Amino acid sequence: MIEQELLVLAGSVAAGAFGALVGVGGGLVLVPLLTIAFGVEIKLAIAASLLGVIAVSTTASSTYLGRGWADRRLGLLLLVATSLGGILGGYTAGLLDGRVLAAIFGLVLLAVAIQMARRRVHVPPEADVVPGRFEFDSSYVEPTSGQEVRYRARRAGLGGLISIGAGALSGLLGIGGGVINVPTMNVLMGIPIRVATSTSTYMLGATAVASALLYYSRGEIDGLLAAPVVVGMLLGARAGALLAPRVPVRALQLIFGLVALVFAAQMLLRAWSG
């Protein structure tokens, strides 16, 4: 049993590092790893993953806020929506059978694998005229050029609505909502990709807390599982951030796509066969 916890620790380090390197967060790798490789019940795996998401989010946000990359005004505006979605997702997970959750997880993994293969970064135009009623301007200093980049947050209402879905998905499956939040902010709202990813990371912690509280109340948070998962994901995310400048991220994204396809097939098979 102790050996299994050390293996979970190693798996969580790998999931955290992989998630940080390909930019999807560790939960998408960790939940199928825990359920398929270690036989952990899916709701316990999701709850443990949510705790890992909180730890990685708060650690990274500390850095992103200090550098001015995470936009707190935008993040808190969308956080109202994502945390409501987190409650919805956490509550719904309690009503669903583990097989249904495995099926939904498999389908989401498939969608993320496809999105990863087609990933395009949208470069929003600089703000020029006066912002409208549901828009606001902000700026950050891009570290690669040292220049101040001005941007305008647009379509905040629509972004908020989509964020409810991102929060619900996060609470339902134990993944960070970044797979929805980042494209929503970057493509739909016109936020530069660095600010979008940093702000999304800032939002994930409180969103995950909203749903984790519901898992906690149902007795689905296992402290003995949480310990190796959280410590492992923190170490892995740190290692991923350090390795990121030295590894070919595009190749890793393709590897992630293949791993995600295998995990998706196994999760769907598990849902089908029980």
Add this chain to the structure above:
Amino acid sequence: MDQRSPFRRARWTSLVFTAGTLSAAACLLIGLLLRAGGGPADVGDPLSLDEIVASAAAIRPWGWSMLGVLLLLATPAAGLVATALELRRDEGRVAWLALAVLAVLGLAVAIALH
């Protein structure tokens, strides 16, 4: 408009995030090491703070792990309080947004308790 640097504007929130995560990770690491050292795998009622504290006082893995979990769950909420205090003078609307998110987390607590 607040003209301070991003670091100074977010100093307290960053500090709360760092302190909260480090203390939670330390408790979880103690739980993990106790378990790796052959500590018992018995668990108690996670909704009873008394049981968690008693287990931690008895140097059992579950008690330390659950203390870490509770600290982790409290950290983002503490960060929101720090944000609201930090921005209340210069960016009042953003401070109110932080309080609105805290209210949603309060709703989650209320649902969880029922």
